Every structure is written in structure tokens, then in C-alpha cells.
Amino acid sequence: MERSPVPVLALRAPKVPLLSLDTVWFQVAGTLCNLACRHCFISCGPGNRSHEMMSRAEVGRYLVEAADLGVKDLYFTGGEPFLNRELPGILEDALRIAPVTVLTNATLIDDRRAEELATLSRGARYSFEVRVSLDGLTPDTNDPIRGEGSFRTTIRGVEALHRAGFLPILTVAQTWSDEEDAALRERFHALLLELGITRPRVKVLPLFRVGRETERTRGYAPDEVLTEEHVLGYDFWNLQCSTSRMVTSRGVFVCPILIDHPAARMGSTLAETLRAFPLAHGACHTCWATGASCRN
Ligand code: SF4
Ligand code: SF4
Numbered sequence: 149m150e151r152s153p154v155p156v157l158a159l160r161a162p163k164v165p166l167l168s169l170d171t172v173w174f175q176v177a178g179t180l181c182n183l184a185c186r187h188c189f190i191s192c193g194p195g196n197r198s199h200e201m202m203s204r205a206e207v208g209r210y211l212v213e214a215a216d217l218g219v220k221d222l223y224f225t226g227g228e229p230f231l232n233r234e235l236p237g238i239l240e241d242a243l244r245i246a247p248v249t250v251l252t253n254a255t256l257i258d259d260r261r262a263e264e265l266a267t268l269s270r271g272a273r274y275s276f277e278v279r280v281s282l283d284g285l286t287p288d289t290n291d292p293i294r295g296e297g298s299f300r301t302t303i304r305g306v307e308a309l310h311r312a313g314f315l316p317i318l319t320v321a322q323t324w325s326d327e328e329d330a331a332l333r334e335r336f337h338a339l340l341l342e343l344g345i346t347r348p349r350v351k352v353l354p355l356f357r358v359g360r361e362t363e364r365t366r367g368y369a370p371d372e373v374l375t376e377e378h379v380l381g382y383d384f385w386n387l388q389c390s391t392s393r394m395v396t397s398r399g400v401f402v403c404p405i406l407i408d409h410p411a412a413r414m415g416s417t418l419a420e421t422l423r424a425f426p427l428a429h430g431a432c433h434t435c436w437a438t439g440a441s442c443r444n
Contacts, residue, residue, distance in 0.1 A: 161428035162379040164389050169422065170220045171392035171443060172210070173404050176202050176238060177226025178397055183253055185283070185294045186364045187321055189356040189431075190408055192227045199227075199407060200397040204234040208241055210395045213418045215245045223443070225251040225404065236264060243272035249444055251319070254280040254305025255298060262305075262312035269314075277444060279317040279351070280306055285335055293323065303343070310345055317349040317444060354438045356405050356431045368430025378436060379427070387432075388441040393421050404442050405431050 178200045184193035214222065222242045229235050229250055242248045257265075269276040282302050284290030290299040309316045318340060324332050333350060340348030355361055357368050384390045394401040399416050402425045406412035409429065414421035427436070434440065 160375070161426040161432075162374055162376050163424040163426050164384050164387050165424045166422055167385060167390045169217050169391065169393065169418065171223065171388070172214045172219050172418065173223045173225060173392060173394040173442070174202060174207055174210070174238075175199050175226065175394060175396040175404075175407060176207065176224045176235065177229045177232045178202070179227050180231055181227040181253070182231065182255060183228070183295050183298055185360070187283070187293060187323065187355055187361045189359040189361055189405055191359040196227075201227075201232050202238075202395075202397050204237045204241065206397070207238050207395075210418065211241055211245055217418055217422075219246055221247045221249070221443075223249045223251065223404075228253055228256065230256040230261070236268065239265075239268055239276070243268065243274055243276060245274075247274040247276070248272075249277040249279055251279045251281065252305070253282075253294070253298070253302055254278075254309065254316070255301040257305035257308050259308045259311065262308040262314070265309075266312040266314065277317060278309055278314050279319050279444065280309070281319045281321075282306075282336075283321055283323060285339055306340075306345075307343060310343065315345065315347055315349060317351055319351045319353060322352050322354050351444065353442070354434050354440050356434055358405065358429075358431055359408065368433065372430045372433045374427045374432050374436055378433075382436070386439050387427075387435055388443060389425055389435075392443070393418060405435075 179190055179192045179196040179198050180201060181192035182194060229252055239248060280302060282290060283293045287299040306316050318336055320336055333352060336350045337348045357366060389403045394404045394407060396407055399413050400418055400421045401407045402412045402414055406429060
């Protein structure tokens with residue numbers, strides 16, 4: 149008998165419909181990163197090549213398809229996108245099609261690179277956002293998670309982006325308790341204000357207990373999984389997988405969180421992925437419980 153590629157659990161899992169393909173993500177640097185953060189949910193690092201970098205030509209083919217499908221915004225991530233030498237050309241192509249956001253740790257952004265991005269942005273038809281990841285307010289709290297010296301280099305990148313005219317969105321994983329949440333958000337706003345960024349923007353994401361985070365804290369417990377009862381009357385528009393897909397060098401996956409999970413690969417083209425997906429992973433429980441989206 150032929151074996152199903154869908155895990156047994158998925159057969160019982162509720163399904164999220166694709167309500168509209170609004171957003172396409174690109175794993176443009178694969179899983180290659182110059183950092184190796186301890187909470188990285190796809191375990192990126194200098195030696196991780198489980199997903200390869202994408203070339204401008206490869207991305208371009210998906211951009212044509214995304215435009216034909218009426219996609220409304222495009223995101224570029226990794227790994228660290230600025231390790232991909234073709235990124236400037238890729239962004240230029242993308243900015244002809246839709247608003248673009250690039251997610252970076254900013255450690256490779258100096259004044260010259262920030263000015264190149266600003267030139268791209270000024271000549272573009274659509275908006276261009278840069279999101280920068282950071283996890284602490286000081287080297288003492290940030291660097292144990294993101295690596296020695298990373299606070300200083302990231303802040304340098306944020307300052308360069310701001311000098312070039314960007315308002316970088318700081319993205320922070322919630323490594324603190326819910327009780328501390330409001331105060332910590334305020335303090336990240338204050339950090340940006342101290343850097344002279346008078347309109348601070350901070351996005352806090354929950355921790356996904358996959359990838360390297362499973363070693364730092366824990367993985368998902370068997371009962372952290374969704375059932376039909378969880379989604380009874382639920383508004384699926386709250387889940388990012390009802391409106392987006394993730395393109396990688398290994399095909400199109402349901403979302404940015406599950407690219408290391410073979411069952412989350414939905415096809416080779418975007419058109420092949422325009423269907424419902426079983427919410428079978430523990431990470432789906434986090435999305436459902438927190439309402440989190442990787443979008444801005
Ligand atoms: S969290 Fe971001 S910066 Fe850190 S290792 Fe993963 S991809 Fe790199
Ligand atoms: S992890 Fe979140 S975004 Fe990904 S399929 Fe599950 S619910 Fe959707």
C-alpha cells in the first residue's frame with residue numbers, strides 16, 4: 149500500500165482554508181545566517197544549508213506568478229537576507245510588483261548599504277520597509293540569546309538605516325513573561341527614542357517552540373495541538389496561513405514557521421498551494437492562542 153506523506157496527526161487536524169493569497173514570503177537567504185540565535189525557530193546559522201539561497205532568476209519566476217495571482221505584499225527573510233549578493237536586484241524586481249518588507253538582523257548594514265537601500269526606496273512605486281530583529285535592551289540581555297557583540301552591531305545598523313531615512317521596525321521575540329510584557333514593550337520604544345527615532349515601531353512575536361528554541365527551553369507538549377473544537381466559530385482570517393505562503397529553494401511551504409517540516413511543503417509553484425492546510429503542528433497552537441502573524 150502507498151504511504152501517505154501526511155502525518156497521522158494531520159488526518160485529525162482542523163484545516164485552515166486559503167481565504168486569499170495576499171502575501172508571499174521568500175526565504176531568500178535560505179537558512180544561512182551570520183548569527184545563530186538560541187531561539188531561532190528554523191535553527192539558522194553560518195553552517196545551516198538545509199534551505200539554499202535563492203537566485204534573482206529563481207525569485208523572479210515566483211514574482212511573476214505572485215503578480216498574476218494579485219498578491220498584495222512581499223516579504224524577504226532568511227537566515228540573513230543581506231548574505232545574498234543578489235538581494236539588491238531581487239528587491240528592485242519586487243518593488244515593481246508590490247510593497248516590500250525585508251527582515252534582517254542589521255549587523256551587515258553600514259551607511260553605504262543603507263544609502264543603497266534608500267536609493268532603491270526613493271525610486272520605487274511601492275513602500276519599502278526594513279524590519280530589524282533584536283532581543284534585549286542591552287548587550288547583557290541581548291547577546292546571550294543572539295551572540296556576543298550582536299547588540300552593538302545591530303544598533304549600528306539601525307542607526308545607519310535611520311540616517312538614510314528609514315524608520316526600521318524593531319522585531320523582538322517575547323522571551324519574558326506576560327506580566328512583564330507591557331513594560332518591556334515600552335522600554336523597546338524608549339530604546340528607539342534614545343537613538344533619535346521619534347516614531348518608534350516595535351513588533352513583538354511569541355516564541356515558537358521549534359528549531360533551536362526546543363533546546364533553549366522546550367518543545368511542544370503533546371496536548372499543545374489544535375482540534376476541531378478549537379476552531380469552532382473561529383475567524384480564520386486571524387491565521388497568517390489563510391492569506392500567505394512561503395517560497396523557498398525547496399518549493400512553497402505553508403508559512404515561514406514550518407519550513408523544516410516536510411509535510412508543510414505544499415507544492416512547487418504558488419498555484420499548487422491554493423488550498424486548505426491541516427493545522428497539525430504545535431506551532432499552530434501558538435498562532436491560534438496568540439493571534440501572532442509574522443507580517444508587519
Ligand atoms: S533569529 Fe534571525 S538573526 Fe537569529 S539566527 Fe535566526 S535568522 Fe539569524
Ligand atoms: S504554524 Fe501558524 S502560520 Fe504556520 S500553518 Fe500553523 S497556524 Fe498557520
